[in-house]
Amino acid sequence: MGLNDTPSGERLHIGFFGQRNAGKSSLVNAVTGQELAVVSDRKGTTTDPVYKAMELLPLGPVMIIDTPGYDDSGDLGELRVKKTREILDRTDLAVLVVDAGRGLVSEDRELVDLFQGKKITYLIVFNKEDLMTQAPQADAFYVSALTGRGVHELKERMAALALKAGRDRQERSLVRDLLAPAALAVLVIPIDSAAPRGRIILPQQQVLRDILDGDRMAVCVKESQLQDLLDRLPADPDMVITDSQVFEQVAAIVPDRVPLTSFSILMARYKGFLETAVAGCRQIDRLRDGDRILISEGCTHHRQCDDIGTVKLPRWLRQYTGKDLIIETSSGREFPRDLTSYALVIHCGACMLNPRELKTREGLAVKEGVPFTNYGIAIAHMKGILERSIREVLPFSEA
Ligand code: SF4
Structure with missing residues (x-):
């Protein structure tokens, strides 16, 4: 992950599912505009899920998951279902890719049952429209990964559905709802040997960003600087947020009247647990x-x-x-x-x-x-x- 990238935990996850040879990986490549998954004429060349971060406009950052073919002969019956369920555990939106020439087969219906069982929003896409010989069905959505036909519309549909699936998340904030407008928060960030070189870790970055997004203010200090900062401030800060590892030390410094919490407690609240x-x-x-x-x-x-x-x-x-x-x-x-x-x-x-x-x-x-x-x-x-x-x-x- 690059420094300015959205963390994977913040990306809506869109999984592509379907039979070997439905052209799933080619369609993923057409959607992401890059060579992402292994694509070949031979069946079942994608054996592990492949993850790729991308921007899906107008939605924003997403994680695309190209999953192994659902009919992969190496994984029969229960194992196949188990593996698929594991991927579905992190899937916000599922795209079922079907070979347009063959139509929906029993494995595709199994997948739809799995989506419905997990209450996952899904979209059925008929690929290889260019090879079709029969008349198209009126209510089906056809694309061709080869010619690119329908790919733009697919992205728009995915964005609209994913937006719906992720609306709840976008409405949640990490900390700003706990702070009054223009409030001042002090962030205590230990810089020890365990801290990554040249940057601060994700939960800290995310809290800082949320405070600034909400037009609140933040001051960052190390635990050794906290007392000095509090002495210099003309009034109490509105909240102190600390790394859990130095909580005890920080709690001894921050007066009891000042709200005090930790990055991981805020993260647990944000994640809903x-x-x-x-x-x-x-x-x-x-x-x-x-x-x-x-x-x-x-x-x-x-x-x-x-x-x-x-x-x-x-x-x-x-x-x-x-x-x-x-x-x-x-x-x-x-x-x-x-x-x-x-x-x-x-x-x-x-x-x-x-x-x-x-x-x-x-x-x-x-x-x-x-x-x-x-x-x-x-x-x-x-x-x-x-x-x-x-x-x-x-x-x-x-x-
Ligand atoms: S809290 Fe730490 S271990 Fe857990 S996902 Fe984030 S960086 Fe990884």
Whole structure:
């Protein structure tokens, strides 16, 4: 991801599904205007989903997913359905590509059932219009990836449908709704060895951007500069937002009358799982010797979070509980479907996951009755500062 790119978690995900040889990958290429997926005359050459970020006007940044052929002979029956379901867990809009010459076959209907079962908005597109010999059906939508016919209209339809699917998300804000117009927020950003060189991490960038988008003001400091800043300000700031790792230190500096929260708590609220996470963190107090805990990260390449998930959090959990815990980790798109053996799941801030995917993970845990929380809330709970950190963002919580 480039520095100025929209994070993948903020992009609406549009999945292209269909049979091998329906021309799905060629159509994806025609839509994105680039050689994205492996395309060949041989059937089934796309074996893993391929992700590509693009701008889809007038909608904006999206993530296109080219999925493996649904009739791929390597993945039969249940496995094929399972793999498709996993991709659907992060799909906001599905495009079903059908060979116009063959029409809808049973696998296409299976896919439609899967879309409907997951309540995903979908669009059926008949490709290879240029090769058709029969008369077109009146209500069907035809395109040709080869000649480009209908591709522009397809993009417009996708944008209109995706806009509808994503309207709810666009109406949510990370923090600005908690701040009065022209309010001043102080952002505490540790710059230590775990911070990426030359930039600040995504949740911090996103909070800063949301504050500026909302015409509020922000001052960024390191934790070592916070006291000095507060001394110099003529009045209290309206909110202090800190990295979870230095919460304790920051809470000791910020007067109790000043609202204080963390980036990861704001991110949990934005992703719609704050209530679950607050309830889930109480499980930490009930952990017993031999309990298994899953620590899950949404990406694989962000060193700044690796350190928390694999080193610091396990250490703090063991210290806090005094129990002999079995701690396992997962990262990126890997996430166990069966969580029954875990006593607790602790997820990262999930800035790289779209809301649908995080909701699916939360849903898996809730269905199995496994408490589900996140880094920031677990840390705040163990440090005894949870109540304060959610006071302003979850005012009716009895945490
Ligand atoms: S580990 Fe989670 S919070 Fe950290 S950068 Fe990756 S997705 Fe974002």
